[in-house]
Amino acid sequence: MAENVTTTPLDNADGDAVSGVEIQLNEVTKRYSGQREPAVDSFTMTVPAGNIVVFVGPSGCGKTTTMRMINRLIEPTSGKITIGGEDALSLDPDQLRRRVGYAIQQAGLFPHFTVTQNIAVVPGLLGWDKKKISDRVEEMMDLVGLDPSVFRDRFPRQLSGGQQQRVGVARALAADPPVLLMDEPFGAVDPITRGNLQDELLRLQEELHKTIVFVTHDFDEAVKLGDRIAVLGNQSKILQYDTPDAILANPADDTVAGFVGAGASLKQLTLLRVHEVEMTQAVTAKTSESVEEMRKRIDARGGRPFGLVLDERGRPLRWVHKRDLASGRRLSEAGRPVGDLVSKQSTLQDALEAMLTEGGGVAVTGGRGEYAGVLEMETVMNKIRELREEHGDGADE
Numbered sequence: 001m002a003e004n005v006t007t008t009p010l011d012n013a014d015g016d017a018v019s020g021v022e023i024q025l026n027e028v029t030k031r032y033s034g035q036r037e038p039a040v041d042s043f044t045m046t047v048p049a050g051n052i053v054v055f056v057g058p059s060g061c062g063k064t065t066t067m068r069m070i071n072r073l074i075e076p077t078s079g080k081i082t083i084g085g086e087d088a089l090s091l092d093p094d095q096l097r098r099r100v101g102y103a104i105q106q107a108g109l110f111p112h113f114t115v116t117q118n119i120a121v122v123p124g125l126l127g128w129d130k131k132k133i134s135d136r137v138e139e140m141m142d143l144v145g146l147d148p149s150v151f152r153d154r155f156p157r158q159l160s161g162g163q164q165q166r167v168g169v170a171r172a173l174a175a176d177p178p179v180l181l182m183d184e185p186f187g188a189v190d191p192i193t194r195g196n197l198q199d200e201l202l203r204l205q206e207e208l209h210k211t212i213v214f215v216t217h218d219f220d221e222a223v224k225l226g227d228r229i230a231v232l233g234n235q236s237k238i239l240q241y242d243t244p245d246a247i248l249a250n251p252a253d254d255t256v257a258g259f260v261g262a263g264a265s266l267k268q269l270t271l272l273r274v275h276e277v278e279m280t281q282a283v284t285a286k287t288s289e290s291v292e293e294m295r296k297r298i299d300a301r302g303g304r305p306f307g308l309v310l311d312e313r314g315r316p317l318r319w320v321h322k323r324d325l326a327s328g329r330r331l332s333e334a335g336r337p338v339g340d341l342v343s344k345q346s347t348l349q350d351a352l353e354a355m356l357t358e359g360g361g362v363a364v365t366g367g368r369g370e371y372a373g374v375l376e377m378e379t380v381m382n383k384i385r386e387l388r389e390e391h392g393d394g395a396d397e
């Protein structure tokens with residue numbers, strides 16, 4: 001077969017697809033010798049092709065053991081694992097290396113190997129020729145944002161933590177495996193670098209569409225990266241396996257709720273936009289109108305004794321209480337200026353923040369800044385409740 005230097009898939013002989021393949025784990029159990037209880041007990045899960053699935057759970061619950069059984073760094077005691085329909089337990093080590101890349105915390109780089117040598121490890125084991133390996137190494141360094149001319153010959157100790165992690169990801173991707181296992185790959189770097197690495201992984205994934213299993217302790221990281229999140233309990237028991245928004249909206253039980261954390265409702269609010277919920281309409285009047293006119297409208301409505309003064313182009317200017325509407329005043333001076341506004345595109349999280357500064361409902365504007373309605377705190381709360389119920393129905397399927 002002709003040499004295929006940089007294009008993928010590199011494992012043409014087997015006809016692997018460029019993008020990810022489905023992984024199935026069926027009643028997979030791991031019993032470490034000398035342990036009474038299994039570390040992983042009858043774990044069954046399908047990881048959809050091209051998805052990022054994140055395992056979150058407390059220390060020692062079995063995340064790493066479960067993940068490492070996929071590439072057989074740990075041999076399952078019983079059960080079945082398939083990768084793209086093939087039985088992982090009957091693949092030889094070379095075949096597994098081609099199919100499954102592996103990146104770990106603190107990159108796990110070989111300290112006495114240069115960056116090039118580290119990235120070249122799996123291609124080398126697979127017997128690629130020198131030219132193909134060096135081309136691939138350069139390509140991978142570009143992919144993860146490391147300039148080959150600067151970093152090629154450095155040793156891991158000459159790199160920052162973030163750079164080491166990038167090399168770790170490059171190494172995991174070097175043989176273009178359809179599956180990538182990532183065990184707390186960004187666990188050892190500062191929060192800003194971590195955020196950048198997460199963004200880069202998402203960007204890479206848009207291009208590559210691998211099947212990625214990602215282990216973390218950090219629920220926020222799981223929400224950011226996961227197409228699906230598996231919240232695991234002891235012995236890798238699956239407490240919930242769903243999309244981030246479904247888990248946020250409706251944690252399956254108290255343990256999951258504990259993991260989701262106190263900010264769950266707020267996280268949920270970042271997934272929703274103002275235009276997705278109902279607005280109410282305030283009593284309005286323009287600055288050119290009289291206070292009497294405004295008072296009449298407030299009385300006629302018979303609701304809360306508030307109104308919103310709009311400028312001549314219909315943009316929210318001032319909140320007025322009925323008692324601010326003494327005769328002889330002008331509407332442009334009555335009440336207090338509108339503080340925070342939100343647009344229909346704003347997230348409900350933004351809206352809630354605005355409500356907290358406004359001390360109540362927040363005025364919503366359309367594309368040109370014109371008044372569109374008012375979003376009430378009550379509406380936001382109802383929306384969250386509604387979502388929880390919807391997801392509750394879904395979870396029973």
Ligand SMILES: Nc1ncnc2c1ncn2[C@@H]1O[C@H](COP(=O)(O)OP(=O)(O)OP(=O)(O)O)[C@@H](O)[C@H]1O
Pocket residue numbers: 032033035039057058059060061062063064065066
């Ligand atoms: N080689 C081993 N021999 C015996 N027990 C082990 C071995 N490796 C792990 N265990 C035990 O199996 C359980 C699961 O460990 P595992 O490393 O999979 O958990 P984890 O969820 O990845 O933890 P962490 O988040 O702390 O890395 C733990 O109770 C651990 O002590």
